[in-house]
Amino acid sequence: MSKRVLRRFGPLFGLVALCAVLTALSDHFLTLDNVINVCRQSAVNALLALGQLTVIVTAGIDLSVGSILGFSCVLSALLLKAGVPVPVAIAAALASGAALGSINGILLTKLRLPHPFIPTLGMMNVARGLALVMSGGFPISELPSGFRDFGAGSIGWVPAPVILVVLLGVVFHIFLTRTTVGRDIYSIGGNQHAALLSGVPVDARLILVYAISGFTAAVGAIVLAGRMNSGFPLAGVGGELDSIAAVIIGGASFFGGVGTVGGTLVGALIMGVLRNGLNLLNVSSYWQTVVIGIVIVVAVWVDVVRQRASR
Amino acid sequence: MIANGSSILLELRGISKSFSGVQVLDAVDLEIRAGEVHALVGENGAGKSTLMNIASGVVSADAGEIIWLGRPVRPARPRDAQELGIAFVHQELALVPQLSAAENIFLGRHPSDAGWVRWREIRDRARELLGELGCDLDERLPVAALSLAEQQLVEIARALAFQARLIIMDEPTAPLAAHDAENLFRTIGRLRDRGVSVIFISHRLKEIARIADRVTVLRDGRHVLTADVGAVDEDGLVRAMAGNELLKFEATLAAPPTLGAEAIRVEGEVALSVRRGEVVGLAGLAGAGRTELLEAIFGFGSGPRIRLFVDGRAVTVRTPRDAIRKGLALVPDDRKLKGLVLGASLGTNIALATPRGLFIRAREEAAAAERLVGELRIKAAGLDQPVKYLSGGNQQKAVLAKWLYAEASVFLLDEPTRGIDVRSKAEIYELVRALAARGAAVIIASSETEELLRVADRIVVLHRRRIAGELDRAAATEESILQLAMGGEK
Numbered sequence: 001m002s003k004r005v006l007r008r009f010g011p012l013f014g015l016v017a018l019c020a021v022l023t024a025l026s027d028h029f030l031t032l033d034n035v036i037n038v039c040r041q042s043a044v045n046a047l048l049a050l051g052q053l054t055v056i057v058t059a060g061i062d063l064s065v066g067s068i069l070g071f072s073c074v075l076s077a078l079l080l081k082a083g084v085p086v087p088v089a090i091a092a093a094l095a096s097g098a099a100l101g102s103i104n105g106i107l108l109t110k111l112r113l114p115h116p117f118i119p120t121l122g123m124m125n126v127a128r129g130l131a132l133v134m135s136g137g138f139p140i141s142e143l144p145s146g147f148r149d150f151g152a153g154s155i156g157w158v159p160a161p162v163i164l165v166v167l168l169g170v171v172f173h174i175f176l177t178r179t180t181v182g183r184d185i186y187s188i189g190g191n192q193h194a195a196l197l198s199g200v201p202v203d204a205r206l207i208l209v210y211a212i213s214g215f216t217a218a219v220g221a222i223v224l225a226g227r228m229n230s231g232f233p234l235a236g237v238g239g240e241l242d243s244i245a246a247v248i249i250g251g252a253s254f255f256g257g258v259g260t261v262g263g264t265l266v267g268a269l270i271m272g273v274l275r276n277g278l279n280l281l282n283v284s285s286y287w288q289t290v291v292i293g294i295v296i297v298v299a300v301w302v303d304v305v306r307q308r309a310s311r
Numbered sequence: 312m313i314a315n316g317s318s319i320l321l322e323l324r325g326i327s328k329s330f331s332g333v334q335v336l337d338a339v340d341l342e343i344r345a346g347e348v349h350a351l352v353g354e355n356g357a358g359k360s361t362l363m364n365i366a367s368g369v370v371s372a373d374a375g376e377i378i379w380l381g382r383p384v385r386p387a388r389p390r391d392a393q394e395l396g397i398a399f400v401h402q403e404l405a406l407v408p409q410l411s412a413a414e415n416i417f418l419g420r421h422p423s424d425a426g427w428v429r430w431r432e433i434r435d436r437a438r439e440l441l442g443e444l445g446c447d448l449d450e451r452l453p454v455a456a457l458s459l460a461e462q463q464l465v466e467i468a469r470a471l472a473f474q475a476r477l478i479i480m481d482e483p484t485a486p487l488a489a490h491d492a493e494n495l496f497r498t499i500g501r502l503r504d505r506g507v508s509v510i511f512i513s514h515r516l517k518e519i520a521r522i523a524d525r526v527t528v529l530r531d532g533r534h535v536l537t538a539d540v541g542a543v544d545e546d547g548l549v550r551a552m553a554g555n556e557l558l559k560f561e562a563t564l565a566a567p568p569t570l571g572a573e574a575i576r577v578e579g580e581v582a583l584s585v586r587r588g589e590v591v592g593l594a595g596l597a598g599a600g601r602t603e604l605l606e607a608i609f610g611f612g613s614g615p616r617i618r619l620f621v622d623g624r625a626v627t628v629r630t631p632r633d634a635i636r637k638g639l640a641l642v643p644d645d646r647k648l649k650g651l652v653l654g655a656s657l658g659t660n661i662a663l664a665t666p667r668g669l670f671i672r673a674r675e676e677a678a679a680a681e682r683l684v685g686e687l688r689i690k691a692a693g694l695d696q697p698v699k700y701l702s703g704g705n706q707q708k709a710v711l712a713k714w715l716y717a718e719a720s721v722f723l724l725d726e727p728t729r730g731i732d733v734r735s736k737a738e739i740y741e742l743v744r745a746l747a748a749r750g751a752a753v754i755i756a757s758s759e760t761e762e763l764l765r766v767a768d769r770i771v772v773l774h775r776r777r778i779a780g781e782l783d784r785a786a787a788t789e790e791s792i793l794q795l796a797m798g799g800e801k
Contacts, residue, residue, distance in 0.1 A: 178671055179669050179670055179671060180666035180669060180670070180671055182671075183662075183663075183666070184666070186652075186655065187663055190652035190653065190654045190655050191651065191652040191653060191654075193649050194649055194650055194652050195652065196630075197609070197611075197631050197641060197650070198631070198664040198713065199635040199636075199664050199717075200663070201630075201632055257652070257654050258654070
């Protein structure tokens with residue numbers, strides 16, 4: 001029982017411990033303003049991580065989410081500047097993200113590329129390149145306020161992006177654990193061959209999974225563009241790695257078949273809290289990068305040790 | 312038969328081991344003489360593998376002594392055991408497929424001068440060792456290009472390369488065709504002649520009678536008996552393995568089948584027809600195309616080009632999904648690789664082929680799975696238990712349960728009893744007959760001719776991916792099947 005609890009809530013214990021340490025070290029950490037701030041800053045990574053989780057559960061990887069975010073960011077800003085109504089611009093951004101993602105899936109399954117690393121690495125470059133081409137390399141600023149609300153607005157004192165993350169988190173949790181498609185996704189990650197021979201439409205599911213990952217990247221794009229009041233072509237650089245880190249810290253396995261929405265969101269929060277805490281403690285951003293790298297490795301190592309102990 | 316009469320090579324005394332609270336071995340004794348072939352038998356879960364893992368340093372015992380040549384030893388790693396002279400040829404061979412046979416033989420212990428590998432010596436010694444085993448394969452070929460039987464020989468040669476005096480073989484004949492198994496028996500004979508002892512784990516009692524000097528039976532982690540092979544017959548072994556419970560092997564064949572309409576017909580490069588209520592056996596040597604044919608019927612793989620008719624109607628089956636929609640089910644030859652999602656729960660595996668609607672109907676699935684678990688007597692801690700923790704026999708039953716839940720009516724069974732214990736085998740034979748009696752059509756492919764004679768109404772023999780002939784149960788014998796399988800005329 002206690003082993004199961006630990007396995008299930010390990011990342012959450014890590015987050016609580018981290019918060020306790022930071023509360024002790026800094027008077028500014030545990031204030032409403034700062035907590036809201038952390039949540040707002042973690043939202044984009046959490047959105048990317050939800051899609052990334054879906055991919056990693058199939059034993060895949062999506063290196064293109066940061067670039068797709070950049071592409072959708074520029075696309076929505078350009079459309080808004082051209083006078084397109086906000087809902088249409090948002091729909092177009094979301095559709096473009098899902099479309100680029102599904103191209104990843106189609107390349108993987110139909111061209112039978114050896115590993116998802118390859119098509120998504122290609123897409124990482126193509127989507128970023130297109131974002132730069134479309135924008136000429138410059139940020140597109142001054143977006144309409146109805147659009148900005150998705151990134152900068154709030155309901156009461158809860159930031160809009162946080163509400164978005166919670167809503168999508170619930171949807172993803174239900175999708176992955178309660179639907180037959182979700183079960184297919186875990187089965188593919190557990191044993192793709194057995195899933196195929198049990199009648200799971202593996203190709204269709206993989207295409208769907210990469211489309212979902214592209215879609216959540218586009219949601220992230222809308223939030224980020226709204227928050228920055230700008231569609232900039234270098235938005236989301238490194239987002240693929242942060243999202244992978246959040247998923248892995250959250251207890252998912254690179255070998256597929258294992259991973260939860262709750263763990264992933266906690267993983268994204270751990271990264272956000274860590275950055276925020278190091279800022280409060282006046283640690284330079286250069287050193288922050290070093291610390292985050294160490295945390296990723298240690299988190300996975302702890303998980304490995306835990307699994308070995310439970311056998 | 313026994314060289315060096317009674318000099319004891321290895322003695323295990325009072326070995327006990329438990330994994331997470333479950334007692335797997337309980338004070339087991341085992342004694343291996345120099346130059347003997349010692350068979351180790353028992354149902355799955357009897358503790359054979361664990362005992363051998365302890366002897367070869369893969370896991371360590373909780374209690375007990377290991378005595379090697381009269382001296383107590385404690386191998387903590389496989390490497391320690393190897394240095395003593397104990398080699399373990401696992402079922403899953405531990406070879407690097409991209410490297411040559413010669414390199415694999417000396418893997419991790421390349422002879423060298425100050426870091427420079429002596430390749431010439433490696434090749435010469437490898438050829439010599441393989442020659443001693445009666446094998447003339449090209450030692451420069453990458454292991455991936457070798458047959459399974461040849462790969463086993465490479466593993467055995469590797470054991471000889473570090474002067475192993477005891478070679479443990481875990482079900483070495485399970486994946487082999489009959490004539491490859493014969494070759495392996497000859498190799499084992501050669502090893503014995505050199506004074507090397509062999510521990511031979513097998514579920515095939517006939518083999519044991521042929522090649523072993525002595526046999527030890529384990530049951531539920533305890534030592535039951537050790538005897539000279541001549542002193543105990545097959546029935547005696549089965550009783551020792553199963554305990555007092557009776558096994559009804561023969562009951563399954565009592566009633567003559569009542570055949571219904573044609574359930575499935577295959578036309579094209581291979582032609583075959585099975586009626587409802589009928590069990591058709593598929594025989595043939597390894598590489599004759601049994602697995603390929605079944606996979607082609609199931610809509611994948613690189614098998615023969617065929618046209619398929621289900622219940623008299625032509626159907627197009629391009630994917631396993633199509634096949635399942637037509638009521639077909641495949642129990643693949645490798646349940647771990649193709650049959651099960653090992654990390655997923657028993658319940659999930661049973662429901663895997665039967666998605667009903669968008670949302671999982673957890674209660675409905677659990678009730679059905681519970682019923683199937685009872686019906687098939689699957690031993691598991693519960694529906695939540697990951698199938699990787701089940702024994703081979705129970706895993707195979709889980710695959711069958713999946714198709715029963717999917718309400719399949721045409722069953723393609725590929726080596727359904729490979730590597731599972733006697734009792735589970737008997738239960739699977741019973742199930743096959745019960746399926747037929749309920750109006751299902753069954754094609755069962757097996758490399759064990761005896762199994763087909765036991766369970767099939769009719770036996771189709773493949774030779775080089777084509778049908779060599781067909782035998783009625785009344786007319787079929789091991790000899791007549793083998794003759795067709797080797798390409799001879801009926």
